[in-house]
Amino acid sequence: MTSGGSTFWTSGSVPLIEPEFLSSIIGAASDIALVLAASGTILSVVLNQSDDTFGNLRHWEGRPVTDFLTSESVVKFEEAHSAYLSGIEQTKPLELNHRDNAAWQYPVRYTFHRFGQEDAVLLLGRDLRPIAETQQQLVQAQIALEQGYEARREFDARFRVMLANVEDAVVFVSTQSGRIEDVNETAATLLGMRSDALIGATFAKLFSERAASELTESLLNATLSDDAQPVGVRVSRTRRDIEIKPVVFRAGGQRILMCRLYVDRKGGVSPDGTATSAASLFKATSDAVVFMDPKGAILSVNDAMLDLVGGAHLSDVVGKSLSDYLARGQIDLGVLLDNAERAGQMRSYATKMVNALGAKSAVEMSAVRLEDEGNVSVGLIVRDVNRMEPVRAIPASQGAQTLADPSRSVMDLVGSASLKEIVAETTDVVEKMCIETAVQLTRNNRVAAAEMLGLSRQSLYVKLRKYGLLHKGG
Amino acid sequence: MTRDDTNGMERHDPFARSDVDGLASQVISVLRDRQGPGTTGTRQFILDYLVRVIIDPRQFDAMLVLDQLRGYRLTTDAIIDLYVPEAAQRLGEDWMRSDIDFATVTIGALRLQNLLSEAAAEIPQLPIYDATRLSALIIVPDGEQHFLGASVAGAQLRRLGCDVKISFCETQDMLQDRLSYDAPDMVLFSCARLAALETITKTVKSLRSSVEPVPVLALGGPLSGKADGIREKTGVDLVTNTVKEVVAVCTKRCKALDGS
Numbered sequence: 001m002t003s004g005g006s007t008f009w010t011s012g013s014v015p016l017i018e019p020e021f022l023s024s025i026i027g028a029a030s031d032i033a034l035v036l037a038a039s040g041t042i043l044s045v046v047l048n049q050s051d052d053t054f055g056n057l058r059h060w061e062g063r064p065v066t067d068f069l070t071s072e073s074v075v076k077f078e079e080a081h082s083a084y085l086s087g088i089e090q091t092k093p094l095e096l097n098h099r100d101n102a103a104w105q106y107p108v109r110y111t112f113h114r115f116g117q118e119d120a121v122l123l124l125g126r127d128l129r130p131i132a133e134t135q136q137q138l139v140q141a142q143i144a145l146e147q148g149y150e151a152r153r154e155f156d157a158r159f160r161v162m163l164a165n166v167e168d169a170v171v172f173v174s175t176q177s178g179r180i181e182d183v184n185e186t187a188a189t190l191l192g193m194r195s196d197a198l199i200g201a202t203f204a205k206l207f208s209e210r211a212a213s214e215l216t217e218s219l220l221n222a223t224l225s226d227d228a229q230p231v232g233v234r235v236s237r238t239r240r241d242i243e244i245k246p247v248v249f250r251a252g253g254q255r256i257l258m259c260r261l262y263v264d265r266k267g268g269v270s271p272d273g274t275a276t277s278a279a280s281l282f283k284a285t286s287d288a289v290v291f292m293d294p295k296g297a298i299l300s301v302n303d304a305m306l307d308l309v310g311g312a313h314l315s316d317v318v319g320k321s322l323s324d325y326l327a328r329g330q331i332d333l334g335v336l337l338d339n340a341e342r343a344g345q346m347r348s349y350a351t352k353m354v355n356a357l358g359a360k361s362a363v364e365m366s367a368v369r370l371e372d373e374g375n376v377s378v379g380l381i382v383r384d385v386n387r388m389e390p391v392r393a394i395p396a397s398q399g400a401q402t403l404a405d406p407s408r409s410v411m412d413l414v415g416s417a418s419l420k421e422i423v424a425e426t427t428d429v430v431e432k433m434c435i436e437t438a439v440q441l442t443r444n445n446r447v448a449a450a451e452m453l454g455l456s457r458q459s460l461y462v463k464l465r466k467y468g469l470l471h472k473g474g
Numbered sequence: 475m476t477r478d479d480t481n482g483m484e485r486h487d488p489f490a491r492s493d494v495d496g497l498a499s500q501v502i503s504v505l506r507d508r509q510g511p512g513t514t515g516t517r518q519f520i521l522d523y524l525v526r527v528i529i530d531p532r533q534f535d536a537m538l539v540l541d542q543l544r545g546y547r548l549t550t551d552a553i554i555d556l557y558v559p560e561a562a563q564r565l566g567e568d569w570m571r572s573d574i575d576f577a578t579v580t581i582g583a584l585r586l587q588n589l590l591s592e593a594a595a596e597i598p599q600l601p602i603y604d605a606t607r608l609s610a611l612i613i614v615p616d617g618e619q620h621f622l623g624a625s626v627a628g629a630q631l632r633r634l635g636c637d638v639k640i641s642f643c644e645t646q647d648m649l650q651d652r653l654s655y656d657a658p659d660m661v662l663f664s665c666a667r668l669a670a671l672e673t674i675t676k677t678v679k680s681l682r683s684s685v686e687p688v689p690v691l692a693l694g695g696p697l698s699g700k701a702d703g704i705r706e707k708t709g710v711d712l713v714t715n716t717v718k719e720v721v722a723v724c725t726k727r728c729k730a731l732d733g734s
Binding site: 071072075076080092093094095107109128131132134135136138139142143146147149150154 | 569570572573575576577580581584587591619621625639640642643668
């Protein structure tokens with residue numbers, strides 16, 4: 001277009017260019033120019049005379065341009081050339097990649113121009129090699145980055161394996177935020193939470209009566225001298241006293257504390273070795289043992305309990321309410337806690353426990369209230385009834401001398417009344433016993449008792465009236 | 475809609491019919507605009523959005539884009555398996571139509587790489603010391619510039635539970651060292667250009683003569699569907715763009731080796 005806005009040069013303003021000058025002007029106006037016949041054969045190649053980086057392309061002349069294009073550019077060129085031949089105006093520049101005997105490749109941006117000869121085309125090209133070089137640098141930088149990610153992934157794998165397999169309980173804490181950056185399973189178990197839940201949590205909040213800034217300060221002070229004592233804390237969830245041995249280091253511009261946690265064994269050793277034996281019993285017994293806080297949140301369990309509820313790790317269970325594993329949930333828990341609180345212990349309570357997969361197992365449990373230096377907790381021993389029944393069946397068949405012989409009682413009954421009457425009477429006795437027990441266990445909470453017995457409140461009232469229990473206190 | 479109450483005062487009904495109708499129309503309109511999945515399983519308007527942001531000359535924030543994609547209820551799997559490869563293909567098609575220049579294609583591909591890395595970082599890590607996991611080495615041959623496909627394959631293999639390493643443009647000697655040291659169960663070559671086939675053929679030949687047992691050798695990439703006789707020419711066991719296929723062959727091979 002001219003400066004006047006016209007696409008035509010007015011008469012007289014057209015520079016009359018002699019043929020011997022035309023090629024150099026075209027070469028200078030573009031970087032490379034190709035004149036193509038309608039067949040796609042290169043009639044002539046014009047290069048910018050001030051740039052010899054293209055080398056000698058004289059051998060291109062007389063050969064199809066597609067011989068000097070990469071495969072994807074051949075398709076692209078053929079489509080654009082066909083459109084040009086059918087008279088469609090090419091408005092978008094065409095980027096093509098040239099190749100020459102596979103020795104080198106370079107991109108050129110071409111525009112199509114008619115110049116008066118029918119179906120022949122003048123392609124004016126801009127050399128894109130400077131951009132391609134920048135592109136190459138970008139790609140190389142990205143490859144270096146990707147290689148770096150690969151190396152980091154490998155390093156990360158080593159770190160994870162080490163953290164998972166060391167016996168030490170390790171926690172990484174940011175001094176700036178006081179939050180946990182990383183933690184291993186051993187530490188998570190000691191802290192009574194899952195490791196994924198711990199990441200991002202404020203470290204100090206895991207301990208009783210420790211402010212974040214004060215704890216961080218204590219830990220930093222403990223790193224300053226070689227003979228500094230470990231920092232003692234009590235874990236809120238498990239009520240265990242532990243010691244923290246910190247090491248401070250800098251990473252990524254921030255100070256990080258690597259804290260190794262140790263169980264404080266000072267208070268746990270008794271002169272007669274009872275504590276050691278108790279710990280061994282807790283670990284090895286086939287009965288499930290649970291310690292929970294006065295609200296029913298689990299503080300610690302043994303392996304037998306983990307088996308019973310289908311937990312893989314201690315951290316799966318610790319911190320949860322025991323009611324999550326009881327078939328009657330809060331009602332069962334209420335009975336256990338109330339009785340432990342009121343009488344100090346509950347000798348026997350039968351219910352069902354639900355494992356992680358929803359399967360129920362009948363259990364018997366006893367509860368006891370524990371108090372240690374002002375810390376109140378409740379201990380439970382849980383016995384899987386299904387495992388006990390075969391054991392109980394043996395003395396029942398062998399030891400008639402110690403237990404009342406049930407067959408003898410039946411002999412006394414049969415003949416005294418009709419079968420229907422005996423069954424009805426038996427049902428009434430069983431019903432009354434169960435209702436009395438439920439009322440007693442729930443301390444006369446009729447709603448909870450009805451729930452425990454699987455009855456509606458109305459049905460419970462009818463039965464209470466029937467058995468004369470309506471006005472009896474729990 | 476409003477209605478008079480008993481005190482003669484007008485009050486606004488929160489469930490007025492016209493409001494509900496308006497909301498319903500709006501919802502239907504939004505749903506209509508959200509076209510269903512295309513033949514590749516991608517939804518067109520999401521793909522359009524992704525291509526738009528990766529070629530946008532302004533700043534690109536992979537995490538923001540990832541959040542946006544999640545907002546469209548896309549899973550990490552869908553982003554890695556469908557949207558990143560589809561967007562990369564769209565870049566190529568746009569270049570073929572001269573709608574974008576090659577510099578934009580490069581920037582777009584690098585941004586997709588960035589997005590992929592962020593998405594893949596969220597793949598949960600399986601136990602790393604499990605000896606039963608299959609190990610894979612993905613090789614981007616020396617001189618190859620296209621490595622987005624290799625990264626996609628890597629993320630897919632990791633999701634399948636494999637331990638994956640990617641070798642970017644390493645020399646033949648470096649590769650040889652790596653192969654004898656790592657002893658992978660499978661080696662996957664990523665190939666976008668015919669020129670890379672020669673390097674791959676050399677590596678395969680050297681592998682077959684020096685590593686025992688020879689890992690499963692597979693070749694994938696844009697070229698795998700186009701050129702004939704690649705398998706015979708390069709000596710790989712299979713030519714495919716589906717990593718599951720390679721894992722299946724590898725699992726079969728490992729079982730056979732264990733049984734022998």
